[in-house]
Amino acid sequence: MMKQRSTSKTVIQVCLALFFIAVVIAPIITMFTRINSESIRSLTSSPNFVPAIFNSVTTALTATVISMVLAILASFSLCRTSMRGKGIFSMLFVLPMLVPSISHAYGLKALIGVNGSGMLAFMLGSNVSIYGFRGIVAGSVMYSFPVAFLMIQSILQYEDGMPYKAAAVLGIPPLRRFTGITLPYMKKTLISMFFAVFTMIMTDYGVPAALKNENFGDTLSTIMFSDATQLKLGNAGVIGIMLLVPAVVAFAVDMLVPELSQSGFVSEGVEAGKGKLPKIAAYIFCSILAIAILMPITAFIIQVFAKSYPRDMSFSLTHVQNTLKSGADRFLLNSLIYSVIAAVFGTLLAFICAYMTTRAKSRITKALHLMSITSVAIPGLVLGLSYIIFFKNTPIYGTIFIIGLANSIHFFASPYLMMYNTLGKVNPDLEAVGKTLGIKRIRIITDVIVPKVRFTMYEMVVYFFVNSMMTISAVSLLAPPAPQPLSLMISSAESQIDIGKAATVSLMILVINFIIKLIITFINRKKSKE
C-alpha cells in the first residue's frame, strides 16, 4: 500500500520532468542545432552586428544603473522616512508594469515626438530627439524601474529593526549603521537585481524596435527579431545564445551568492526616520519621479482621445473607432483566451510542481526544482524562436495552444517560486496526519492545503494573466501563424494613424490589467484582515 503511493508520486514527478524536457530543454537544444558555421559567418560579417553588441550592452548597462539608483532612492524614501502618501506612491510606481515595454517607447514618442513634434516639445518649442541611445535608455528605465523598486522595497519592508536599535544604543553613527547593517543586508538583493534588470533590458526588443534610428543602428534583440521573421533561423539562433548569456549568468549568480542568514523572525520593523528635511526631500523626489515615469503613459492616454495630437487636442473617439475597425475586438478576445489559458494551466502546473518539490520529495525532486526555475533564464524571443523550430511540424503550431503554452512556460518561474515558498511554510505533518487517519493525500491537498495557500494562488493567476496580456516577445514570433494577440497591434504601428491605434491598444491593456490588479488588491486586503 505504502509502496504504491510513493510509486505514483515518482511517476508524477517523472512526467513533470519529461514535460519540462519537452517544452523547455528540447526546444532550446534544437535551436542550438540550427546554428552552423555559415550562420555564424553571415551574422558576424554583417556590418551592423558589432555595433549592435555595443548598443545592447551600453543601453542596458546605463538603463540598469539609472533604474537601480532611482529604485533605491524611491524605496528608501517610502520605507525609511515618515513622508506622506506612501500608499499612493507605491501604487503609482508599479503602474508602468501593467503595459508592454513598447508602450513606454510610444509614450515617449508622443511626449517628445518625432523631431520635436510631441506634446512636450510642442509646448517647449525645443528640438530634442527621442530616437537612439537617449530614448532607448529612457524607455528601458520606465518599464524596468518598477521591477527594481519592488525587489528593494520587499526586502527593506521586512528588515529587522533590532540591530539598528542596538547600534543606536552603542552610539554608532548613522553612516556606519548604513554601511555596517543595511548594505550587507541588501547585498544579495542588489546583486541579483543588477543581473535581473540588466537581462530584462538587454533581451527586450519592444523599446529599441520603436526607438532605434539609422544613426543609432540595431540592438541584438532587434536583429534577432528581424532575422527570425525572415526565417534566418541559424542567425537568430546565434543571437539567441548571446542573449542567453547574461540570463544564465544572472541565474548562476542567484544560485551561488549565499542568502544572508536571517533569523526569519522579525520582532519589529526598522523605524522610519523622524527628520523633517528627509521627509520633505523624499516627498519632492517621489513626486518628480512619479510624474516622470508616468508621463509617457499619460501622453498616450491623451493621444487616444485627442483629435489630432498634439496640434488639435479637442476630444474625439476617432482613434478608438479606428482601432476597433482594424480588429482590436477580435485580438482582444485572443489575448483574453491566451491569458486565461496561462492563468489556469500555468497556475495549476506551478502548484503541482511546487507541491512535489516541497512536500513529496523523491530522488528527482532537485532536478525538477531546477527545471522549474530555468525558464526565468530564457528570454521571450529565444523561447519563441526555439518554439518555431521545435514545434513547426506539430499539430499545436499556429494554434492558440502554442501561445498559451509559451506564455505558461515563459512566466513560470516567479509564480512557481511564490508557491514553493508558501508551501514550504505550511505545516509539514499534514499529509502524515492524513495517512494515519486514513485520509487520502489528494483530499488533504484539496480540502486543507489549497484553502490554506489560496491567496498565493490568486497572486499566481494574476501574474500569469497580466504578463500574458502585455507580452510581445515570444508571441511576436509565434503569431502569425497563431491567432494574433492584442499587444502585437502596438508593435506593428508605423504611421501616425497606427500610433493612435498603438496608444489605444496600450490603454486597453492598461485598463484590463489595472482592473485585475485592483481585484487582487481587494481580495488580499481580506487576507490581511484574516
Place this chain on the structure above:
Amino acid sequence: MDSLKDKLIIEGVSKQYKEKEVLKSVSFTVKDGEFLSILGPSGCGKTTLLRILIGLLPADTGTVVKDGVDITKAAPDKRGMGIVFQNYALFENMTAQQNVEYALKMKKSTKADAKEKAARMLETVGLSDRAKSLPKNLSGGQQQRVAIARTLALQPDIILLDEPMSALDVATRLAMRSELKKLQASFGTTMIYVTHDQEEAFALSDRIMIMDKGEISQLDTPENICRNPANDYVRTFVLDNLRAKIDSLSKYAPGLK
C-alpha cells in the same frame, strides 16, 4: 505490570539514513494499557522509532507485532493506532468540530453519526463550547485537545504522542499531564509518549524507555531506574539532571523538600 498481556512487540528494528545509523536493532515490548515514555535527547532516534511504529516510515529491518499480528508493512491507518504530532497539524481552515469529523466522514460513517461522535469527543476533552472555533482562535492547550480528540475519534487502542507538550507553557503543561492520564484511564488506551523532558517522563509513565544514539539504554519503571540506573548515561542524562532540578528548587524553597 507483568500480569498484563503484550500489546506491541518490537523486534530488531533498525533504520539508517545514508551513513548514519539512527536506530540500531531496537527490541522491546509494550504492555496493554500502559503509559510508556520514550525518553532521550534530540537525535537519539525516538521520533524515527515513533514514525516506524505508526507506519509513516518503513524500517530497514525488524518487525512490529500488535496483538499477535505482524503489522510491519501495514498502512498507517490500518494499524488501529493514532498519533498526536508535536505541532498538532490541525486543519486550519476547519473548526474544532470539523477537524474531528473529517476523518470519520471518510470512513463511511454517515454524516449524522460523524457529527454526533465528534461532538462527544470534544466533550470528552472539555471543548464543547469551542466546537465552532477555528484553530487559530484556540489556545495552545485547546489546540492540543482538538488534536487528541481527532485521534481518539477513530478509536485506536494505541496512541502515540510526539513531544506534545513542547509548545505549551508550564502551567498548561501541568494541567494537560493530568488530563492525559484521565483520558487514558477512561479509554483504557495504551499510550507511547515521546519526550526529552525527564521530569515529564517520570511524572507520567508506568515505564520509561531511555534511548541514546539509536539504542535502548534502559527500560524499566521510574522507581527501578532511580534505584538501579543501567549505565553512566542514564545516571548523568536522567538522574543527575533530575537531582539538579530538585536541588535548585529546594535551595530557594526549603519548605518543598
